[in-house]
Amino acid sequence: MRSIALLLPLIVLTACQSTERSARSTAAGYTALGGWQKRAERFNSLITLPTFETTPAAIRQSVSNAIARADGALDRIGALDPKRVSFQGSVGALDDLSYGAGATANRLALIKETSPDPAVRAAATEGTKVLQEWAVGIEYRPDVYRSIKAYADTRPGLAGEDGKLFEETLRDYRRAGMDLPADRRAEVEQLRKELTRLTTDFQSNVTAAKRPVRFTRAELEGAPEDFLKRPGVRTGDDEYTVMANITWHYTTVMENAKQEATRLKLEIERANLAREENVPLLQKILALRSAIAQKLGYRSWADYQIEPKMAKTAATAREFLEKLKTGLQPKIEIELAECRALKARDTGNPDAKIRSWDWRYYNNQLKKEKYSVDSEQLRAFFPYDKVLEGMFRIYQRIFGLNIEPIDAPYKWVEDLRLYLVSDAATAEPMGLFYLDMFPRDGKYNHFAEFGISEGRRLPGGKYQRPVVALVCNFPSPRPGQPSLLTHRDVETLFHEFGHAMHAILTRANYGRFSGTSVPGDFVEAPSQMLENWVWDKRVLDSFAANYKNPAEKIPKAVLDKLKEAKLATMGLYYRRQLAFALFDLALHAAMPEGQTPDPVKVSNDILADVFLAEPENTAFVAYFGHLVEYDAGYYGYAWADAIAADMATVFEKSPEGFFDTSAGKRLREEIYAVGDSRDVNVSIEKFLGRPRSIKPFLKNLGINTDTASK
Ligand SMILES: [Zn+2]
DSSP states (O other): OEEOOOSSSOOOOOOOOOOOOOOOBOTTSOBOHHHHHHHHHTTTEEOOOOOOOOSHHHHHHHHHHHHHHHHHHHHHHHTOOGGGOOTIIIIIHHHHHHHHHHHHHHHHHHHHHHOSOHHHHHHHHHHHHHHHHHHHHHTTOHHHHHHHHHHHTTOOOOOHHHHHHHHHHHHHHHHHTTTSOHHHHHHHHHHHHHHHHHHHHHHHHHHHOOOEEEEOTGGGTTSOHHHHTSBTTEEETTEEEEETTSHHHHHHHHHHOOOHHHHHHHHHHHTTTTHHHHHHHHHHHHHHHHHHHHHTTOSOHHHHHHTTSSSOSHHHHHHHHHHHHHHTHHHHHHHHHHHHHHHHHHHSOTTOOOOTTTHHHHHHHHHHHTSOOOGGGGGGGOBHHHHHHHHHHHHHHHHTEEEEEEOOSOOSSTTOEEEEEEETTTOOEEEEEEEEOSOOTTSOOSOEEEEEEOOEEOTTSOEEOOEEEEEOOOOOOBTTBOOBOOHHHHHHHHHHHHHHHHHHTOOOSSGGGSTTOSOTTTTTHHHHHHGGGGGOHHHHHTTOOBTTBTTOOOOHHHHHHHHHHHHTTHHHHHHHHHHHHHHHHHHTSOOOTTOOOOHHHHHHHHHHHHSOOOOTTOOGGGGOTHHHHSTTOTTHHHHHHHHHHHHHHHHHTSTTGGGOHHHHHHIIIIIITTTTSSOHHHHHHHHHTSOOOSHHHHHHTTOOTTTSOO
């Protein structure tokens, strides 16, 4: 995953001067930054670390400075003489000021997740909010828009990255409604405000919905003992209370309860959460979204939302989903047949069918009976230090880089590490990354890459090289035992470090296009592709060995079993994802004014067609927060997965496989270096050397694509 600080098309730079020091190695083998900073001059670039705020007062000061600086720059753009407006003074200046404010926002986003001081975290959280609220107003400054428009009216013949920046800046204004007559713009603004209010209400209702469901011990047969013993679950002599709204309560019962009636009862309760409040709200939300899109000149809200994405139109996204739906048909049939056989055996009914309240239970049974793998035993092969070194060796090789530890002038926590990435052939410094890898109180509790300073060409012509951080939560080392990772952890590390590479190897000129600032339906794909590395025996053998006996490698049979288990239920998994994505698009499709579809009927029909029918008289969609959150963007998950599989074939087919340096060079040049400075559709085709295909994705799921659809 990738953490993004602001909704702005921007990002970072900080005024920071780390002290100049000579590049001599320190006692611990760390290199000082100073030598690299001198070296950067030869490449007309800058390599600097930001100054991190360490007190609430410093944070508040930074926020007000950032806003004052950016407002000053906006004032200057707004005051330009329309007859003498230039690219740099208008469109360029806007990117520049966004980058400056984004720098502060990025840094605070990291501080709020990592500072050991709760008061500093709270101040950073508050500062982030202030910056976000301020950022919303940028696009609505009529004086600034007038200057940008005055420049556009000169009809500049721009090409390449400048042309793209120009086009997209105008597009942002059009999307905000700035080119509408004043009265229509006011209408749109009014509708947007109402929409914000209703979507907030929808999400609050999802959060507030509670439904206790009572069962007897016999009804919960199969549920784990430690679940039944939990305080709050056992509520009487033979009474157990399961909260339908607590997801892990729900999944524990759905995966383990033997009685079909129990699962059905809980499914009905879950699929009716927030129904009374949210069904009418959803109808209003969909009508408002449609009305806004139409006033802005789009056929539908889905078209409006998807325009800046890689898919560009709702029709393209839908066509992709339909193709995948058909392609997955043979796989879901096999999986359902396997589950049906288990249910027929359990119930004695040869005609047993798998329902929406059965699949979690039989998936779990299938995993236990047929594909069981003890994933814990693999930890011994993945001591953290060896995994990290091994991963560095692979990335250094495929991308032609050197990675070395640097003496960090400032550390927010003692076990923080800083590294410098340089080009192996030219010794050009490319960027810096921090590793904050182990859990502690008050720290962010997932795994993510945080951009701190994005790369970009500074107005004076020098290139600012990027700085990023990985913030992770691997098991801490203990006395006598190193940190031992699971296979899944290793996959996550390869994924997150892929985002760091994407950011650091950038050559885009504008902050808006730099590094991972690519469309949301593409940003995960390169990192998802890199997850394939940890399923390759040759890759694993290059670093994974039993830490007690380094001669012992991971047995092939164990890896094969692990792959089999991963694949076993992917058909059901993806068809469920596709059902969500398809009803998300259907609900946001074009609708005649004043007519809204029945969201319950539309979503239930699609669930029944693409996945499994929900129980009668339920309203799953009323509790599906993603519909409001990722509106018309749910397709992006499967979309990026399919691209990731497609891109992996370039390595798979290369002579050196996942170690191939020419495939790595292509990834570096065609994907990482260009970022969003050209259309990612073009970049992917250049990397692939052919048009895109969903066949590799289906093939990875074990589907014979010669007989399945294209
Ligand atoms: Zn990611």
